[in-house]
Amino acid sequence: MVPPSSSPSAAAGTPDATTPDSGGAPSSDAWRTEQLRTENAYVGGLYDRLETQRARAADRLREIHLQERGGTSQSRMERDTLEIHHTRRLAELYAAEYGLCFGRIETADGEQQYIGRIALADDDHEPLLTDWRASAAEPFYRATPAAPGGVTGRRHLRSKGRTVVDFDDDAFGVGALEGRESSELSGETALLASLTAARTGRMGDIVSTIQAEQDQVIRSGLSGVLVVQGGPGTGKTVVALHRAAYLLYTHRDRLARSGVLVIGPNTMFLRYIDQVLPALGESDVVLSSIGALYPGVTGSDTETPEAAAVKGDARMARVLADALADLRELPEESWTITVGRRSAHREELVIGRALCERAHAAAHRTGEPHNAARSALVERLTSELALRIARDRGGEMALDDVANLADALVDEPDVQAVVQRLWPPVSPERLLTTLFGSPELLAKAMPDFSAAERAALLRPQPDPEEEAAPWTTADVPLLDEAAELLGPLPGSAATRRAEAAAEAREREFAKLVLDDFGVGLVEMDAEMLARQYRGEEALRPLAERATEDRTWAFGHVIVDEAQELSPMAWRLLARRCPGRSMTIVGDLAQTGAPAGLGSWGEALDGYAAGRWRTVELTVNYRTPAEIMRVTEGVLRAVDPALAAPRAVREGGIRPWSLRIPADDPGPALRAAVAQEIAELDGRMAIIHAPGAPAELVDALAGLDGVAVADGPAALDSPVVLMTAAQSKGLEFDAVLVVEPADILAAHSRGANDLYVALTRATKRLGVVHSRELPEMLTGLDPR
Numbered sequence: 001m002v003p004p005s006s007s008p009s010a011a012a013g014t015p016d017a018t019t020p021d022s023g024g025a026p027s028s029d030a031w032r033t034e035q036l037r038t039e040n041a042y043v044g045g046l047y048d049r050l051e052t053q054r055a056r057a058a059d060r061l062r063e064i065h066l067q068e069r070g071g072t073s074q075s076r077m078e079r080d081t082l083e084i085h086h087t088r089r090l091a092e093l094y095a096a097e098y099g100l101c102f103g104r105i106e107t108a109d110g111e112q113q114y115i116g117r118i119a120l121a122d123d124d125h126e127p128l129l130t131d132w133r134a135s136a137a138e139p140f141y142r143a144t145p146a147a148p149g150g151v152t153g154r155r156h157l158r159s160k161g162r163t164v165v166d167f168d169d170d171a172f173g174v175g176a177l178e179g180r181e182s183s184e185l186s187g188e189t190a191l192l193a194s195l196t197a198a199r200t201g202r203m204g205d206i207v208s209t210i211q212a213e214q215d216q217v218i219r220s221g222l223s224g225v226l227v228v229q230g231g232p233g234t235g236k237t238v239v240a241l242h243r244a245a246y247l248l249y250t251h252r253d254r255l256a257r258s259g260v261l262v263i264g265p266n267t268m269f270l271r272y273i274d275q276v277l278p279a280l281g282e283s284d285v286v287l288s289s290i291g292a293l294y295p296g297v298t299g300s301d302t303e304t305p306e307a308a309a310v311k312g313d314a315r316m317a318r319v320l321a322d323a324l325a326d327l328r329e330l331p332e333e334s335w336t337i338t339v340g341r342r343s344a345h346r347e348e349l350v351i352g353r354a355l356c357e358r359a360h361a362a363a364h365r366t367g368e369p370h371n372a373a374r375s376a377l378v379e380r381l382t383s384e385l386a387l388r389i390a391r392d393r394g395g396e397m398a399l400d401d402v403a404n405l406a407d408a409l410v411d412e413p414d415v416q417a418v419v420q421r422l423w424p425p426v427s428p429e430r431l432l433t434t435l436f437g438s439p440e441l442l443a444k445a446m447p448d449f450s451a452a453e454r455a456a457l458l459r460p461q462p463d464p465e466e467e468a469a470p471w472t473t474a475d476v477p478l479l480d481e482a483a484e485l486l487g488p489l490p491g492s493a494a495t496r497r498a499e500a501a502a503e504a505r506e507r508e509f510a511k512l513v514l515d516d517f518g519v520g521l522v523e524m525d526a527e528m529l530a531r532q533y534r535g536e537e538a539l540r541p542l543a544e545r546a547t548e549d550r551t552w553a554f555g556h557v558i559v560d561e562a563q564e565l566s567p568m569a570w571r572l573l574a575r576r577c578p579g580r581s582m583t584i585v586g587d588l589a590q591t592g593a594p595a596g597l598g599s600w601g602e603a604l605d606g607y608a609a610g611r612w613r614t615v616e617l618t619v620n621y622r623t624p625a626e627i628m629r630v631t632e633g634v635l636r637a638v639d640p641a642l643a644a645p646r647a648v649r650e651g652g653i654r655p656w657s658l659r660i661p662a663d664d665p666g667p668a669l670r671a672a673v674a675q676e677i678a679e680l681d682g683r684m685a686i687i688h689a690p691g692a693p694a695e696l697v698d699a700l701a702g703l704d705g706v707a708v709a710d711g712p713a714a715l716d717s718p719v720v721l722m723t724a725a726q727s728k729g730l731e732f733d734a735v736l737v738v739e740p741a742d743i744l745a746a747h748s749r750g751a752n753d754l755y756v757a758l759t760r761a762t763k764r765l766g767v768v769h770s771r772e773l774p775e776m777l778t779g780l781d782p783r
């Protein structure tokens, strides 16, 4: 319970708490101290209430745990469901600890409403705290001095632990204070404090300082495809994650069953963002990169840009279908086989091309994927052969006998060999390996690609004794496309794994059932068992179930750095989101991938024509104005028509450049890095062109805290060495760009990569070079 002295009505009792009484000025120490005392009393009451709620949820959980494990399976299921519910609630209540309440609004009628991470009410259901996602909280984020929408005052609270240590007031309308400059930023002081705080290697949430244009994106409707275009640092990533939390809150019934998928460019980025949603109390979200969307495979980033571009090309869908068609043989004229080798009815059969074509047609007519359609081919082939045998034997043969004969033919080795040639069972892995290993097949299936493009895909057939080359990220959409064409392969490793897991779960469930009813006492109806089993299955965490299932249909898909996705990756995502409820977040100026996008229509017109809308974010929260000025020429080189987002602040630190000797760059580079480390408060990235950074690593060897970005954990180091492509989506207090001319020259989208590298810093930017500085880089102070 909130203590009476600090109840909402008591706080409202100071009619305009955001303005001073007649004796004080808004910034007078006495007035601020008094305001802080009032706010602390209220917020203290909210924490008491939070504790009460936690204790209640913990008690409920304890009661559930104390219940006998016995009872019917139905009652155990109910118990498990309740356990999940209360565990989740408890997690939510704990996640809300930090910054539980971060602001309040006041309306003309004197009503005050406190806004926080979750909703809290007293025992009479009187609201004490409004959840930031509730529609009632919208004015807190949307009100501006120009469009206050009934809000007369807004206060942002800043806390340390459970104590409110400061607050900022935005004044509106009639209550606006004279002489105070009105800013279009909401909670400016809190915002700037958060933007200039030292980075930790993990993205944090921004619930307390979401800006109006960002709030519109977050609360945009669920259906259709929302494209959020915005330059570097405009908050696209953080906004997309808050949108996931908002959508799960607002459409819980729909999305809790199907889940939300968030796609990021690589595992390092996923690690960078992975604490945002848990901090907002959300767990039914799957974070993945495209390279991890095919169960059982983790795509590596070892692809050449040429191969990645070809593999991402939309025409590859047809190439795979043609390559598959090529694996289905037809005889030139006929094949002759022997059946009944071990019986008295040994006979030779001629299987002509026309029969094989009819069998192929029967399989195609099913409309099933390749592996599933095989049985129709077998049926057609064996029944025609059985009829022929019956006719050849003369005399009448009962229909049942013909059917039995057809069944027997299925097991004939020669018939099986024919079926194998006509319609071999194929796994996605085998289809790709066969295609990439055969210049002839590549030439046949890819007539409209150049010889160089076909050569980019060629790789040696793996020696059966040796481990095959690992699959790459660009292979994953192809594997998925192939899986769609082929359907599951009975007996494949992936199917066996899934079957084994399912069997284990079924056994566990069957054991429960037997425990309930006793062996042999009750005959369970199979359908009932299955229903019960599906119930158990639903209790497994959604993220686990969705990740294992290639055919999972997500309720909403969020794609970050979406400009990097190839047409084949878009096809894969469209399959994962048949309802086309998506949020697409990106910046066409930052496209670095060879198969990446030139326009949003390229990706979306094919899947969601007339169902996608675009919004633009225009303010750069990350990069100070001094650094953005350095990037102006680079952005022009990317595309003269593009406009940079407006930097929200000057940083006060001039970006610099340092020329180092070309013949022995090591010592000077090391000295420059050491100097930056000495200045560093937070995290730093040293960004270089693609290729082995051996000399960089050598030069920096022994410097404290320097790590190579070879995995997500590298972000825990104070200083990370990475390529421009790896730095996409990340941010650091300081950035050192090494040899920008090499980044520019690395590939056709080098300017885009350089733009990305230069815009990663929140405070300091240095450029170290031994070659000429590219002319497009201006505004650097030479050291």
Ligand SMILES: Nc1ncnc2c1ncn2[C@@H]1O[C@H](COP(=O)(O)OP(=O)(O)OP(=O)(O)O)[C@@H](O)[C@H]1O
Binding pocket: 191, 194, 195, 203, 204, 206, 209, 210, 211, 214, 230, 231, 232, 233, 234, 235, 236, 237, 238, 239, 587, 590, 621, 622, 728, 729, 730, 731, 759
């Ligand atoms: N309203 C806000 N309050 C506090 N911090 C914010 C706000 N909006 C953005 N930021 C911060 O600005 C930084 C940039 O945000 P984010 O990474 O989401 O931008 P982005 O548009 O995805 O950038 P890029 O395209 O360059 O990767 C992050 O540190 C983010 O937390």
